[in-house]
Amino acid sequence: MGMSQWIVSCVLMISRRMPWRWKRFPAILVLDSMREVEVGYFRMQNDFCSMGEEYLLGVEFAESITNLDYGSSEGLQTSVSDSPVLASAAVTDTPWKADLFRAMEVPECQNHQLNADSSRFGEISDPCHKSETFVEEEEPSKSPTSCALQDMGKFHDISSCSFQDILDENDTSLSPSVDMLHSPKNEKSSEFGGLTGQTGEIKRFLGRDALVTTSAPASHTNTFPTPKRSRKPTQRYIDELADPLSRHSKKRREVSSSKSLGVKDHKKCRLGPRAIRLPAEESSVKAIQVPFGSLVQNECPESCAYDMVRSSDRGNLMTKSKDSRISSENQKKKDVFAGAIHLKKRDDSVSAATQKKRDDNVAAVHLKKREDNVTAVHIKKRDDNITAVSPKKPDDCDATVRQKKRDDYLTAESSEEVNGRRKHHRLWTIAEVKKLIDGVAEYGVGRWSRIKKLFFSASAHRTSVDLKDKWRNLLKASGIQSQGSRQGEKKRNMAWRPLPKSILRRVCELATIYPYPKGRKTKIAHIHHDSPDRSTDITLGDYRRILRSINGN
């Protein structure tokens, strides 16, 4: 409770007192703060399901912050005042808040380091009024703040500086609040399994600062396990933060428009490595592992061994979908980074089986046409924010709510994609197999495009090549293929036992009628004349179907 309000107050204060700082105030920090706001707010709720509107309000706030032009502090204030949550925060009178506002009334003060810092960014360095309250901080070598600064020297991320600014302003009066902020954050960090690097990093700053500056232990501080400090972000993550593009831009999978939309020159659309500084908020969003506890797994035999990979896939999917809603330019930029994060996360997911991992990497590097279908799907940005920002450990109802909401915006295809498929792999349903068999019965083998058009028009995926491949697999599965060593084939057949007998049988029948590789044209006429002999081999229904196909053609 204190945390969200504290953040809000900080934002307010920044916007009022240091509007210029938004220029160099990394968006990542803003969004992270927003996430904290949300997280803090979540904790206030007893029933996670009942948050409904307020939940959205929080997100809207985050959105408005995100959309905020960095130079504008006005929009921020507007959004702040518009949000009931925040308004309540402003009205509620709590001791810590009093401290906060007292701190805000103190004339702005910065030490020399920060001044140098701001001038380094070519900004207008605001006049440094020194308050007697902060005189002691003048001494750089001894002041706790400078200690913290030195400590953070290894983080070149400017967010550290900016955040430090906030802390500087409040650090005496805000210490208790910082402590409050500190502990829950640690909790959250462990929940995220250390994957939320960005948050963790800032968290570290807070924790460090709190440790250094907090001389007067507040009573409630003891209720939280302070020693449980958040995990140090990996060097790799830090590197990626410093240069998110150079490392992964080449690996990144390009996102182009859907193949079904008629874009066929996707290979020419490959984006070169772009040296564009990405909006940092994207990183914070994408760095979060998105849990989906209650997703229905229709026909996904793959077990939880790949849950990590899949969930990261989902995250990527969602962010991409969200991006598709923004301007294409932005989309490209952000997608670059999405790919980067995606790759990183996958690399970190040690639990994935090696084979699958390899597939994923390969898939991520290549441009897959089919995947582009997903990109065309539009999702409400708000939904994405909710999903990506919401804390881990979603209750079942929480996930259900989100799933429901997303279903409103996802097409059947992509929702199926989310839960049933790994990467560009869509499992063949029994119904599809039946349709395929019917199609083959109708048109024979080889006319896959026609079969696709007539039997699979509903499903945009399943190209004619897919049909052919599936038929080939069916033949293999039904053991018709013969020719090879029977023993080996039999053994291999055991792998895909789940195929229904009826389907297997029909495949066998059709295979005898239409030998896959070639040469069935003559057979058809042949069958027609020799049907009495053949009828012993095939069922009546098959025979009728064959006749029908013949007549139809």
Added chain:
DNA sequence: CTTAGGG
């Protein structure tokens, strides 16, 4: 573009 076949 479609088909066939290999990976």
Added chain:
DNA sequence: CCCTAAG
């Protein structure tokens, strides 16, 4: 499933 060669 993906890619590519061939018609």
